[in-house]
Amino acid sequence: MSRGNTRQRIQDVALELFAEHGYEKTSLREIAERLDVTKAALYYHFKTKEDIVISLFSDLGRPVDELIAWAEEQPPTLETKREILRRYHAALAGARPLFRFMHENQATVRDLSIGETFKERMTTLAGMVQDPDASMADRVRCVSALFTLHAGLWVMQAVDGDQEEKSRAVLEVAEDLMSRAHHGE
Amino acid sequence: MSRGNTRQRIQDVALELFAEHGYEKTSLREIAERLDVTKAALYYHFKTKEDIVISLFSDLGRPVDELIAWAEEQPPTLETKREILRRYHAALAGARPLFRFMHENQATVRDLSIGETFKERMTTLAGMVQDPDASMADRVRCVSALFTLHAGLWVMQAVDGDQEEKSRAVLEVAEDLMSRAHHGE
Amino acid sequence: MSRGNTRQRIQDVALELFAEHGYEKTSLREIAERLDVTKAALYYHFKTKEDIVISLFSDLGRPVDELIAWAEEQPPTLETKREILRRYHAALAGARPLFRFMHENQATVRDLSIGETFKERMTTLAGMVQDPDASMADRVRCVSALFTLHAGLWVMQAVDGDQEEKSRAVLEVAEDLMSRAHHGE
Amino acid sequence: MSRGNTRQRIQDVALELFAEHGYEKTSLREIAERLDVTKAALYYHFKTKEDIVISLFSDLGRPVDELIAWAEEQPPTLETKREILRRYHAALAGARPLFRFMHENQATVRDLSIGETFKERMTTLAGMVQDPDASMADRVRCVSALFTLHAGLWVMQAVDGDQEEKSRAVLEVAEDLMSRAHHGE
DNA sequence: GATGAATGAGTCTTCATTCAT
């Protein structure tokens, strides 16, 4: 049945379990059992448990890196920032379980080797949408816009309604927040 | 030698470590060593590791319960909702490490016995600030206002400036978001 | 409420729990909780956990010692042996939980300091009812008579009927076994 | 180095220690040390400590199950009952340490998951050798016959003589007891 | 006559990891 896809299947199952129960509470035994292979098999594909997380992060986190690279070459206009929001929104949608995992396991992620990278990326992104000369409130608005997207899952489970519709509303609110932070422009 | 404050000291150290490294990565040995007592001493004061978290939650989480109780008796006006934001903002400020722990260890908290309670409280609060007849975007605004406060720590570490000033700005943005969701009123 | 009788109450509860769950599985915490005192209180009355068993054994096991002392001065006739059975039967009835405990926890008792004494006593008793010149089968009969009494509880729970009636029947069978071992007399 | 016999070796050592010192007083550390493996190795072969006992019980207790199955299809004549005694005698001889363990650790066994099964089997067997219409004394005789075998070890250590000869005598006494319970037939 | 607080040694158990096959 399965041929070269075992590595992929490990990633899938691992991400699912990590997101559901957290990294530390998910044991390699559990992952192996779900896949009906032995723990040792996991070690054929990944050097360590942490390696699995790293692989998830670099496979699924790439779009965010690309977004940052793109943004760094744009002028820091309101329109650019709105586009950042739109792209970030899309990136999140494409790797929801990974971002859920990261959002809900920050304490863990911080202690992992990817922690640093992760934090840097978020800081970079936050820096890009802020205007250093704006008022404190406006700077908070910009970061909050970003964060609203990032916490979309959370926000959305607290509101009733169609999934798609909520997702659009979240983006709308974020963009609006961003615009209000630039009322002068 | 030691007075009746050991229980309190355990809670303090535990909360600090839980918030810093997460619940699972913090061992009772670590807590005991910091306090210079034996692991068994912890068990004199708390039945299980989970019990420590539960005690933190019920000691420090009380203000939020009181807030909910109060809010349930108010009319659902804009002013009430703004007051909810102010009070929630104050409650968070009073137990920042606990909320940081909960925010950053959601996957863990979910698997703990307090998880249910915690989720209920957040859902109740989210329900109270929303107007069921409002547009989807406005409902998202309300929840996002709450969440902005809740994630204050996160937001604030991404913005430079004086701690106090940022804290006020966060509340201001939240209140403003809430107001915008009630433009008709 | 309780005055000088705490020691007695400890013994009662301890014996009950030891008989039900065994010596090692019964913790001092359990005993203390049942009595609604602290573990430390137990240590006021008994030096160690083993001391509790020892006290039970010397308080309740005395009748058997007396029986042995008495028997040692009698001629080894069939009638003496039947009287031993009757007296042993009575001694068992008077301290059923203790004998149940000893019977069902032999491995434990063996490792306790009383173990030696206990075994000696049983061996002495077994020696007294046997006739060294009898056939092997008859010697087994004598020991089996003793043992049938000793295992009365066990035997009796495998047979339906009135408690008292069964108890008498057990003694009858034991006496009959003993008589058959002495057919010549 | 080691072949597939580790599981078996664990069972052997465990049974020996359980029989000698009891289940609770035998630690996995002790078992592991005797085998010169780590405790974790035990867990590769058995899920829990209790699992070791369960495995012993189902490996070595099978003959008794077979005996019961066989007996259920026989007419309840005296001859059948004597054959039950003979077969039970043989079954016990084949797994003496296990039965010694069970006999001497009844309180423990009762609290283990196998306890129920064990008790059921003994009750079934006791039910099969009794004649419900017989006198109470005769019913006790039947059960006592069974029990005499079961306690053979105990009986035999209280009697001097050759092991084999005693074993035969025990069976003889048991058969005789059974016969006496059926004098009319 | 008893408690509150604590300890040290030990329990069972789980985990990530290794390696010969």
Add this chain to the structure above:
DNA sequence: AATGAATGAAGACTCATTCAT
């Protein structure tokens, strides 16, 4: 590409025991 067998380190937890008050 994967397994069977095992390890070392660590985990949470329990226990009998002590002692100042």
